[in-house]
Amino acid sequence: MSVTHRLVHSVDSCAHERGHITDSRFYGNRYATSGSRRIYCDVCRKQRWLDIEAALAQAQGELGMIPARAVAGIVSAARLECIDLDAVQAEIDRSGHSLVGLLRVLQVACPDDTGEYIHFGATTQDIQDTGQALEMRDTLDELTREIAAILASLVELAEQHAGTVAVGRTHARAALPMSFGLKVASWIDELLRHTERLATARSRVVVAQLFGGAGTMAGFGGGGVVLLERFAARLGLAVPTLGWHVARDRVVEFVTTLAMVSGTLGRVADEIRTIGRPEFGEVTEPWRYGKVGSSTMPHKRNPERCEQVVVMAKLAAAQAGIAFTAMVGDHERDARALRVEWACVPDVSHYTLAACEIVRELVTGLTVHEDRLRVNAQEVADQLATERLMLALGRQLGKQTAHERVYELSQTAHDTGRPLRHLFDDCADLRDLVDERELDVIFDPSQYLGASTDLTHRALAEARKWLGARG
Known part of the structure; x- marks a missing residue:
């Protein structure tokens, strides 16, 4: 017996109802959730349509558009346990219409002639x-x-x-x-x-x-x-x-x-x-x-x-x-x-x-x-320091000139592998512009977080406000 023949034989009893990845028995739980399946369940959708037909009948009954007895009959029948879903499928296949099949089976489920008032005036x-x-x-x-x-x-x-x-x-x-x-x-x-x-x-x-x-x-x-x-x-x-x-x-x-x-x-x-x-x-x-x-x-x-x-x-x-x-x-x-x-x-x-x-x-x-x-952060501290170093030098050299000088040093550091701070120390004209204590701060990443903490707390305040409003 060939492998193909064995495979076909093994799935003869399968109803072949799971063709979409979201419905996969094996992989669907990473493409859908129990909540999304509940909302979009094919069978539950039929009940939802029945609920809507019942709501329509009730509203029309209140306004005298259909008889009160019709309302009671439609509401009592508009439940899946009263509906033959196989008959619905057969009617869909026969009519080629997405809703008429359900309406016809619902009409049959309604007592007496109350089903005549289903879907009155709606499309x-x-x-x-x-x-x-x-x-x-x-x-x-x-x-x-x-x-x-x-x-x-x-x-x-x-x-x-x-x-x-x-x-x-x-x-x-x-x-x-x-x-x-x-x-x-x-x-x-x-x-x-x-x-x-x-x-x-x-x-x-x-x-x-x-x-x-x-x-x-x-x-x-x-x-x-x-x-x-x-x-x-x-x-x-x-x-x-x-x-x-x-x-x-x-x-x-x-x-x-x-x-x-x-x-x-x-x-x-x-x-x-x-x-x-x-x-x-x-x-x-x-x-x-x-x-x-x-x-x-x-x-x-x-x-x-x-x-x-x-x-x-x-x-x-x-x-x-x-x-x-x-x-x-x-x-x-x-x-x-x-x-x-x-x-x-x-x-x-x-x-x-x-x-x-x-x-x-x-x-x-x-x-x-x-x-x-x-x-x-420490491994790239030299790179993280360039803006602050530029701004420190810019106080005396001007921002644009400072940018050019730090650019030259940082690109040299990149190409040679030498630390930026060592290259800076070799430049006497620049070295005299920034004292050692300030340089230590400039090259410490933890000392240049800006408004990070305050900005974080701004977002946290908004989030807590929204979460609190939800109770």
């Missing part, structure tokens, strides 16, 4: 857009909780290292001394801006859709606006001014905002990966015995978490481009725009929440090696 996209708005709301809730947890850990980390000397690097080279806390504060500050974006986006994104076939509300008689208000209130959604069947900026804002959050998390993770390299050794990400880095090199402790967050950031960014294509739709309805969202909204949510979960693990268990931070 399919009203239900599905409203359902997606609820999914986006739940995602924003989950995301905000995750960011709060990350910020709480970062605040502790930044506070602990507000004055810890570190090498500030620009263009991947030593630049100036800074505190490690200021590096963390930069992450905090960026995440806080995302909390603002998420909060303001919520008011625009988390809105109901109930405008009928072409956005005119004609199917609701003269009571469409009042119906919309009651419908939205039942579902905890805001009320839009007009229908948004082809105006997809709300969804694009959601997707792009999440992609930005993922990008920040990717920056955090990649910085941890970089300064955690053995050449730097400044931090170590959490590790446990039994975790394997390589199938052939037993010593490896790879930065798997950091790498996976960057993967999530790249995948989330890709969804933004897809979402933007939905902004161009024809006339009053266009499924070419709508259906790309069915892929990119869940995907960006899975990837962003997965990135959050991993970063939370990273920063909660991150080990900062203060000794290596100090050693690394």
Whole structure:
């Protein structure tokens, strides 16, 4: 028997229901979370649509648009335990329509003739857009909780290292001394801006859709606006001014905002990966015995978490481009725009929440090696001193002339390997301009942190204010 034949035979009993990486039994937990799967569960989505149909019936019953007995019948039947999902699938296959199959099976489940009043005056996209708005709301809730947890850990980390000397690097080279806390504060500050974006986006994104076939509300008689208000209130959604069947900026804002959050998390993770390299050794990400880095090199402790967050950031960014294509739709309805969202909204949510979960693990268990931070700063102390030395000389030579002199010395030091301070001592005309005590301070990285500590505490104050407001 061939290997191929044995493989085919071994999977004959498989239902083949897990084709997307987020659903993978083996690898999905690094591309999605239990929270994101709960929000975007295919079966739960059907219940969400049923909930929306029930809310519509209740609002219409209050306004006398449908009989009270119809409301009771629809609400009692709008539960998954009353619905034959196999029948729904068969109807979807037969009709080729994304919602009619569910409506037909729901109608059968309703007592007497009450099912005749299901979906009265509404259009399919009203239900599905409203359902997606609820999914986006739940995602924003989950995301905000995750960011709060990350910020709480970062605040502790930044506070602990507000004055810890570190090498500030620009263009991947030593630049100036800074505190490690200021590096963390930069992450905090960026995440806080995302909390603002998420909060303001919520008011625009988390809105109901109930405008009928072409956005005119004609199917609701003269009571469409009042119906919309009651419908939205039942579902905890805001009320839009007009229908948004082809105006997809709300969804694009959601997707792009999440992609930005993922990008920040990717920056955090990649910085941890970089300064955690053995050449730097400044931090170590959490590790446990039994975790394997390589199938052939037993010593490896790879930065798997950091790498996976960057993967999530790249995948989330890709969804933004897809979402933007939905902004161009024809006339009053266009499924070419709508259906790309069915892929990119869940995907960006899975990837962003997965990135959050991993970063939370990273920063909660991150080990900062203060000794290596100090050693690394001392090893490049000459390079870190050039600005301060230039400014000291500039008091008498002028800044531009001082820059030229220090430039010459530092480039010579680079080419010859001689310490900058030794070269400076050989220049009698410069040596007389700065006394020995000041030179000791200039070449001590820990004495040139600037406002690092104060700036760190500014970010910490903002973070604590936001966290405190959440209770």
